[in-house]
Amino acid sequence: xxxxxxxxxxxxxxxxxxxxxxxxxxxxxxxxxxxxxxxxxxxxxxxxxxxxxxxxxxxxxxxxxxxxxxxxxxxxxxxxxxxxxxxxxxxxxxxxxxxxxxxxxxxxxxxxxxxxxxxxxxxxxxxxxxxxxxxxxxxxxxxxxxxxxxxxxxxxxxxxxxxxxxxxxxxxxxxxxxxxxxxxxxxxxxxxxxxxxxxxxxxxxxxxxxxxxxxxxxxxxxxxxxxxxxxxxxxxxxxxx
Amino acid sequence: xxxxxxxxxxxxxxxxxxxxxxxxxxxxxxxxxxxxxxxxxxxxxxxxxxxxxxxxxxxxxxxxxxxxxxxxxxxxxxxxxxxxxxx
Numbered sequence: 140x141x142x143x144x145x146x147x148x149x150x151x152x153x154x155x156x157x158x159x160x161x162x163x164x165x166x167x168x169x170x171x172x173x174x175x176x177x178x179x180x181x182x183x184x185x186x187x188x189x190x191x192x193x194x195x196x197x198x199x200x201x202x203x204x205x206x207x208x209x210x211x212x213x214x215x216x217x218x219x220x221x222x223x224x225x226x227x228x229x230x231x232x233x234x235x236x237x238x239x240x241x242x243x244x245x246x247x248x249x250x251x252x253x254x255x256x257x258x259x260x261x262x263x264x265x266x267x268x269x270x271x272x273x274x275x276x277x278x279x280x281x282x283x284x285x286x287x288x289x290x291x292x293x294x295x296x297x298x299x300x301x302x303x304x305x306x307x308x309x310x311x312x313x314x315x316x317x318x319x320x321x322x323x324x325x326x327x328x329x330x331x332x333x334x335x336x337x338x339x340x341x342x343x344x345x346x347x348x349x350x351x352x353x354x355x356x357x358x359x360x361x362x363x364x365x366x367x368x369x370x371x372x373x374x375x376x377x378x379x380x
Numbered sequence: 381x382x383x384x385x386x387x388x389x390x391x392x393x394x395x396x397x398x399x400x401x402x403x404x405x406x407x408x409x410x411x412x413x414x415x416x417x418x419x420x421x422x423x424x425x426x427x428x429x430x431x432x433x434x435x436x437x438x439x440x441x442x443x444x445x446x447x448x449x450x451x452x453x454x455x456x457x458x459x460x461x462x463x464x465x466x467x
Binding site: 263266267308309311312 | 401422424425428431432
């Protein structure tokens with residue numbers, strides 16, 4: 140039996156891409172997963188259908204009220220969240236000189252502040268149970284940078300510092316915090332990159348191909364199972380970084 | 381509710397939280413006990429215990445107020461004053 144059997148998981152942004160694949164990987168380990176979605180209810184339903192014992196929960200990580208009610212809902216239906224996957228994210232690319240304040244703010248609010256909010260809400264329950272896994276989805280853009288993604292890279296690099304600090308705060312209490320750092324992965328979020336930019340990015344990948352959400356989800360599964368790894372950034376990028 | 385009564389109630393609640401959640405021996409939880417040296421807690425343990433008491437008594441204590449707390453009795457004093465004020 141998996142060490143994760145019957146644990147309660149919550150994946151934000153789980154209606155598609157890396158979030159959906161992560162939810163599925165956790166479900167395969169016996170985790171009862173809450174599928175977090177903001178707008179794509181249909182995608183969330185499809186993800187939920189792949190995960191036995193899952194529920195669907197609407198959450199907008201930029202809203203403190205929405206985060207509170209989502210966690211309340213999960214606690215009522217499944218129990219306190221023990222495996223949190225901070226995956227909800229978005230991109231608003233633009234060269235820095237022309238980057239709008241709003242594009243900066245929106246990206247930080249979802250990718251970084253959203254993770255702070257969910258982690259903060261989940262921690263007391265994890266500490267109470269003396270067991271927890273916090274897994275945030277970063278990006279290789281946060282470690283090597285990417286033109287046009289100053290906001291996204293800043294937020295994703297921020298997740299690493301955030302995670303390392305939280306990891307130290309709770310290390311003696313059975314709770315680990317790690318970041319999974321994907322490179323270029325085939326998801327709806329990257330498929331809309333301009334073809335030329337995409338080609339250039341692929342040229343930089345030693346493995347000469349993009350990754351799949353499932354390949355990233357393997358690292359999420361590993362972080363959920365691993366008991367002696369914390370404050371770590373696990374890179375899954377075909378060799379870029 | 382007088383402050384003495386609420387302090388007694390808080391001590392009981394704190395003892396319960398420390399025993400149930402943090403596996404501290406019940407008889408070790410005395411007002412004189414040092415939370416860190418005697419009971420082996422760290423700041424995260426103290427925070428979790430305080431949050432449990434906050435929830436139970438519907439009070440709110442700031443981090444600054446807890447900064448200099450080292451004994452069970454000091455924690456009870458601060459929490460008890462909050463409960464008395466909110467009653």
